[in-house]
Structure formats: C-alpha cells, structure tokens
Amino acid sequence: MAWPYFLLFMLIENILLIIENRPLYRLNDTITSLSHGLIEHSGKLLFRAGESYAYFYIYQHFKLMELPWNRPITWYLAAIGVDFCYYWVHRACHEVHILWAQHQVHHSSEEFNLAVGLRQSILQGWCGFIFYLPLAFYIPPAHFITHQQFNLLYQFWIHTKSIKTLGPLEYIFNTPQHHRVHHGSNIYCLDKNYGGVLIIWDRIFGTFAEEKKDEEIVYGLVYNQPSFNPLHLQTFYTEYVIQRFNSMTTWRHKLAAIFYGPSWQPGKPRLGLEEDKVKVVPRPVYDVRIPLWCNIYLLIHFSIMVYGFHLLAVHHVGLNPLTVLTFVIYIIGSLTAIGMLFDNKPNACVFELCRCMVLVTLIQRMQFININENLLLTFEIFFVLSGLFWFLQSIKVLQISSKIKLH
Ligand SMILES: [Zn+2]
Numbered sequence: 001m002a003w004p005y006f007l008l009f010m011l012i013e014n015i016l017l018i019i020e021n022r023p024l025y026r027l028n029d030t031i032t033s034l035s036h037g038l039i040e041h042s043g044k045l046l047f048r049a050g051e052s053y054a055y056f057y058i059y060q061h062f063k064l065m066e067l068p069w070n071r072p073i074t075w076y077l078a079a080i081g082v083d084f085c086y087y088w089v090h091r092a093c094h095e096v097h098i099l100w101a102q103h104q105v106h107h108s109s110e111e112f113n114l115a116v117g118l119r120q121s122i123l124q125g126w127c128g129f130i131f132y133l134p135l136a137f138y139i140p141p142a143h144f145i146t147h148q149q150f151n152l153l154y155q156f157w158i159h160t161k162s163i164k165t166l167g168p169l170e171y172i173f174n175t176p177q178h179h180r181v182h183h184g185s186n187i188y189c190l191d192k193n194y195g196g197v198l199i200i201w202d203r204i205f206g207t208f209a210e211e212k213k214d215e216e217i218v219y220g221l222v223y224n225q226p227s228f229n230p231l232h233l234q235t236f237y238t239e240y241v242i243q244r245f246n247s248m249t250t251w252r253h254k255l256a257a258i259f260y261g262p263s264w265q266p267g268k269p270r271l272g273l274e275e276d277k278v279k280v281v282p283r284p285v286y287d288v289r290i291p292l293w294c295n296i297y298l299l300i301h302f303s304i305m306v307y308g309f310h311l312l313a314v315h316h317v318g319l320n321p322l323t324v325l326t327f328v329i330y331i332i333g334s335l336t337a338i339g340m341l342f343d344n345k346p347n348a349c350v351f352e353l354c355r356c357m358v359l360v361t362l363i364q365r366m367q368f369i370n371i372n373e374n375l376l377l378t379f380e381i382f383f384v385l386s387g388l389f390w391f392l393q394s395i396k397v398l399q400i401s402s403k404i405k406l407h
C-alpha cells in the first residue's frame with residue numbers, strides 16, 4: 001500500500017534536484033534499486049511472515065505478562081523495543097559476515113536517493129528475527145509487527161541528499177544527515193549510525209559519527225560491484241563468504257570466516273584492524289550508456305513487471321502456492337534480464353528473448369481471471385514483438401551500440 005507514496009516522494013525528490021540544478025536519478029541505478037524492492041517483497045509472498053513464527057510461538061507459550069492492547073504504554077513500549085532491537089539487528093548485519101552478505105545489497109548503490117531505501121535483500125527479514133525474540137515475552141505480536149512496519153517505513157525518507165539538517169531533531173532521531181554517513185565507504189563512515197528511528201542508540205553504544213562537512217561521502221561498497229543485475233547483487237557476496245569458508249584450513253577459522261566481521265583476517269581481532277581498512281576516495285561511478293530506445297523499452301517492461309507484481313501481491317492468498325512460486329521466479333528472472341540489458345551483457349538478448357517467449361506461453365496456458373482480456377492480448381502481442389526483435393538481435397541482424405561510461 002505504501003508503494004504509490006514511495007513513487008510520489010521519488011518524483012518530488014527529482015523536482016527538488018531540478019530546482020537545485022543537480023543530476024537526476026539514473027534510470028539504470030533506480031530500476032536496479034526498485035528491482036531489489038520487488039525481489040524482497042516477492043520473497044515475502046513465499047515466506048508469508050515465516051520469519052515471525054518463532055515470535056508468535058514464544059508469545060503464545062511463554063509470555064511473562066499480558067499488556068492491554070489499547071493502552072498507550074503498550075504502544076510506546078513496542079515502538080521503543082522494536083527500535084532498540086533494530087539497532088542490534090542492523091549492527092549485527094554489519095559485524096557478522098554471513099549477515100553482511102545479505103545486507104550489503106542495501107549498500108550496493110553508488111547513489112544516495114529515496115530509491116536506495118527500497119534496495120533490500122530477499123533474506124533481510126530472516127537475518128534479524130532472533131534479535132526481536134526477547135520482545136515476545138511481553139509485546140503482543142500485532143503491536144510488534146505494526147511497529148516493525150512503521151520502523152521500516154520511517155527509514156525510507158532518510159535516503160536523500162536533499163535535506164541537509166533538521167536542527168535539534170538531529171540529537172534524537174535518525175535523519176538523512178546521519179544516514180548519509182551510514183551509507184558512506186569513507187573510513188570514518190564505516191560501521192556507524194545503525195539506528196532505525198532513533199539515533200540515541202548509536203550515541204549510547206559508541207557507534208555515532210557526525211557528517212563531516214569537509215569530506216565528500218563516497219557511496220557504495222568498499223569493493224564496488226560494477227553491475228545492474230539484481231540477482232548478481234543479491235547473491236555474489238554469499239558466494240564470496242562460501243569461498244572464504246572453504247579457503248580456511250581450521251574449523252575455528254572457518255567459523256570465524258562466517259560469524260566474524262567482513263574485515264576479519266586470521267590472527268586479527270573479530271572486526272579486523274583499523275589500519276587494514278581500505279581508504280576509499282571519490283571514484284568514477286559505474287555506468288553503461290545504452291541507446292534511448294533501449295532505456296524506454298526497459299522502462300516499459302519494468303513497469304509491466306511492477307503491474308504483474310501488484311496483481312500477484314493482491315491475489316496470491318487465493319492462488320495455488322506453485323503458481324505463486326512460478327510467477328515469483330518469472331518476476332525475478334525478468335528483473336535479472338532487465339539488469340543484464342542495462343549492463344549490456346553479450347548474452348542478455350538471448351535471455352530476454354527466452355523471457356518474452358515464456359510470458360507468451362504462460363498467457364496461452366494459464367487462466368488469468370483478474371486481468372482484462374484486451375489488456376492480456378495487448379501484453380501478448382507486445383511480448384511477441386519484443387521477442388521477435390531480440391531474436392533478430394541475437395542472430396546479429398541488429399546490434400545495440402553502447403559504451404561503458406565512467407563519470
Ligand atoms: Zn546498513
């Protein structure tokens with residue numbers, strides 16, 4: 001339900017960027033961010049809040065007190081409790097290598113705008129559920145889930161460069177200024193400002209850093225991934241953690257490679273040494289220039305995927321789980337194809353051709369009772385024509401000209 005508001009706020013941010021005469025959102029980076037948002041929510045359609053099951057179980061069998069659902073104190077305790085636990089979840093996501101392997105998705109953009117707020121890992125929900133379990137002894141599940149949602153919704157608007165400072169609110173709340181520091185790769189920014197709604201947790205536990213006015217923040221990962229492929233960005237780091245695990249010779253080191261910090265090395269402290277950290281300085285941003293028609297094509301196909309996801313999200317409860325899984329795989333495959341085209345990968349056109357043909361087959365084989373027949377026919381024709389186009393591309397009758405641009 002929040003998505004239309006997300007898009008509206010992104011539009012407003014772009015208007016502000018025009019007024020400030022600053023560069024607008026890049027289409028490739030923005031669609032990659034939104035693709036991660038769709039992938040995260042696709043996961044939610046499959047898991048159906050499975051990550052909250054342990055919470056329900058503990059509350060049902062082991063609760064220590066029953067707080068009245070309609071007393072303000074219950075809601076205040078839930079709000080503060082959720083935010084306190086979020087601080088530790090988020091800190092763990094940066095200090096435990098296997099959790100960072102998921103959370104790095106959120107930090108993988110070299111931009112800092114509202115779209116980045118939606119860039120999340122499909123497994124993010126599973127990374128932190130243990131940290132919230134102490135709340136289950138006294139906070140009712142409905143209050144917990146409501147505040148967990150509010151907490152995440154709050155964090156959308158703090159991904160912007162357009163709001164410089166909020167005066168005295170900066171002492172208490174997590175603000176765009178504090179969150180810019182959190183997304184920086186500069187040494188002073190690393191592992192700082194984990195708070196969700198309140199920044200006081202960072203001030204109390206020693207992880208707070210003020211934005212430096214004399215040092216430009218470099219966004220993105222310390223070792224950046226030059227890719228717009230959301231599936232690659234979701235998975236590459238987990239592959240790296242597995243490699244690190246296999247490369248260690250003792251079990252002690254193998255476990256440390258998974259549970260210690262990303263900068264840990266054998267014989268070094270849990271979070272690595274400060275002097276070993278890479279000094280990131282302003283660097284060229286990864287970009288691939290593709291023709292205007294190709295950008296328009298990808299924007300249209302991405303919009304169709306958003307519409308398809310919306311239909312799936314609305315109707316998935318009444319659908320066979322296998323059908324939901326089929327469409328989730330199709331959506332993730334489509335977003336991957338779109339990312340590969342933005343990267344201008346050599347085999348992207350073959351992948352896109354297959355994707356177009358799969359949708360035409362699905363339209364012919366399955367019953368879509370919730371979609372207008374004319375709209376379905378339009379989609380079918382559009383995907384047949386798109387497939388034909390990529391067929392000509394793949395046999396080299398046509399060729400996209402592009403160049404990697406660093407700026
Ligand atoms: Zn983070």
Ligand SMILES: [Zn+2]
Nearest residue numbers: 106117159179
């Ligand atoms: Zn963020």
